[in-house]
Amino acid sequence: xxxxxxxxxxxxxxxxxxxxxxxxxxxxxxxxxxxxxxxxxxxxxxxxxxxxxxxxxxxxxxxxxxxxxxxxxxxxxxxxxxxxxxxxxxxxxxxxxxxxxxxxxxxxxxxxxxxxxxxxxxxxxxxxxxxxxxxxxx
Amino acid sequence: xxxxxxxxxxxxxxxxxxxxxxxxxxxxxxxxxxxxxxxxxxxxxxxxxxxxxxxxxxxxxxxxxxxxxxxxxxxxxxxxxxxxxxxxxxxxxxxxxxxxxxxxxxxxxxxxxxxxxxxxxxxxxxxxxxxxxxxxxx
DNA sequence: GTGCTGTTGAGAACGATTGTCAATTTCGCC
DNA sequence: GGCGAAATTGACAATCGTTCTCAACAGCAC
Numbered sequence: 045x046x047x048x049x050x051x052x053x054x055x056x057x058x059x060x061x062x063x064x065x066x067x068x069x070x071x072x073x074x075x076x077x078x079x080x081x082x083x084x085x086x087x088x089x090x091x092x093x094x095x096x097x098x099x100x101x102x103x104x105x106x107x108x109x110x111x112x113x114x115x116x117x118x119x120x121x122x123x124x125x126x127x128x129x130x131x132x133x134x135x136x137x138x139x140x141x142x143x144x145x146x147x148x149x150x151x152x153x154x155x156x157x158x159x160x161x162x163x164x165x166x167x168x169x170x171x172x173x174x175x176x177x178x179x180x181x182x
Numbered sequence: 183x184x185x186x187x188x189x190x191x192x193x194x195x196x197x198x199x200x201x202x203x204x205x206x207x208x209x210x211x212x213x214x215x216x217x218x219x220x221x222x223x224x225x226x227x228x229x230x231x232x233x234x235x236x237x238x239x240x241x242x243x244x245x246x247x248x249x250x251x252x253x254x255x256x257x258x259x260x261x262x263x264x265x266x267x268x269x270x271x272x273x274x275x276x277x278x279x280x281x282x283x284x285x286x287x288x289x290x291x292x293x294x295x296x297x298x299x300x301x302x303x304x305x306x307x308x309x310x311x312x313x314x315x316x317x318x319x320x
Numbered sequence: 321g322t323g324c325t326g327t328t329g330a331g332a333a334c335g336a337t338t339g340t341c342a343a344t345t346t347c348g349c350c
Numbered sequence: 351g352g353c354g355a356a357a358t359t360g361a362c363a364a365t366c367g368t369t370c371t372c373a374a375c376a377g378c379a380c
Contacts, residue, residue, distance in 0.1 A: 170293035
């Protein structure tokens with residue numbers, strides 16, 4: 045964790061970084077690999093996994109587990125949380141100073157140190173909610 | 183999802199429920215299966231998975247993903263969050279009305295409905311922190 | 321007890337992720 | 351610009367947690 049980063053810049057890593065930035069939703073490593081392949085790239089699956097892990101380690105991407113697979117998303121390097129549509133995957137980055145403080149306070153109150161926290165909100169975005177309402181009515 | 187619960191009570195399910203209650207940490211399905219086997223039970227791994235999924239669905243257990251596997255823990259049926267020691271696994275249940283409200287408010291502000299949220303704090307409990315400090319000094 | 325039906329257990333199947341290793345590419349250095 | 355060491359890549363195999371399948375079994379109402 046102490047920045048031992050002898051990272052070499054390669055086409056593949058750049059390609060993964062770009063493909064990730066191109067989406068504003070969380071995507072799986074598998075999906076990203078497929079997308080790259082369809083764009084004519086020849087990257088290997090293992091390389092995509094390695095690149096994503098590197099990006100996540102460098103704080104350039106966020107990772108979250110959902111449904112047995114790990115999803116990645118390019119993100120701002122500052123600490124933040126997510127509001128995610130569970131239907132279309134659209135994601136909003138949230139700042140939550142209040143929650144940060146709460147987490148730190150609660151951890152300290154129980155004698156815990158070095159608190160990290162996972163705070164994500166899943167819901168149905170306005171569009172998906174409307175679409176589902178229409179479907180239900182039909 | 184609307185409580186179609188024609189659940190039959192069997193020895194195996196009871197055994198899983200008990201084994202889960204016996205621990206106040208999050209445990210993996212695999213670990214629980216091993217523990218049951220060592221107690222002389224003959225439950226199958228698939229049954230443990232099914233029982234745990236059922237308990238989680240009924241709100242009698244909490245599930246969280248960590249390190250590629252799903253961990254379970256018996257819990258109070260009311261909504262709550264967790265403070266978890268990332269070293270020894272000791273867990274404290276938290277109530278967090280403030281966070282609930284924040285989550286609902288933020289979701290609504292972005293037009294999201296039916297918000298669910300994941301809020302967990304990982305840290306090092308006092309004992310583990312002390313132990314690690316001692317190890318580092320050595 | 322009898323019968324229907326949900327449940328079980330063993331093992332196979334599955335899917336995501338990680339490891340292996342020879343071939344290739346990057347990058348500091350001359 | 352060219353060299354060489356070392357990191358990186360890609361194809362494939364291996365691994366690991368979880369789910370599926372299916373015949374045998376057990377709970378519960380009658």
